[in-house]
Amino acid sequence: MSVNVRIPTILRTYTGGRAEVPAEGATLSEVIQDLEKNHAGIAARVLDDTGKLRRFVNVYVNDDDVRFEQGLETPTPDGAGVSIIPAVAGGC
Template identity: 45%
Template sequence: MPTVRIPPVLRTQAGGQKQLQILGTTVGEVIQALTSAHPALRDQLLTTDGTLNRFVNVFVNGSDVRYLQELETPVGDSDTLILLPAMAGGG
């Protein structure tokens, strides 16, 4: 199963987990399974129509899925997904 790394800002919604093994063969399947197991993550990761939230980046083995096949990007058992919400700030 692919590994999903959860950043500190999302760990509360993921039950405090730093990483999880999630079943799926595409990024979309993995995110769907992740949000089914941890519903509080859904609004953080996906829009109301089920597309990837523009304020979160998802990387598979270091490559941004927006430059691959987005939610249709294939993943295998040895792959690692990193969820990285955009941070705002400044002054």
């Protein structure tokens, strides 16, 4: 399945500055593998050392937070939008 992945500014160094890149995969895990194949280094910023989504990275398939779906096994239907969003922390 072909999807469009929206890349946050902090990760665009891996995509040559592109804000959106295509990727292939039937699940989020496969999409991340394809991203890594085409944009080396990006998976390490999304996944931790055990291969799970990093705690402070939110990922959505269309409008669904994958943490409340099937995590890395969340289906990525053809034409879906995948958004990688780093969590923002801070305060006064």
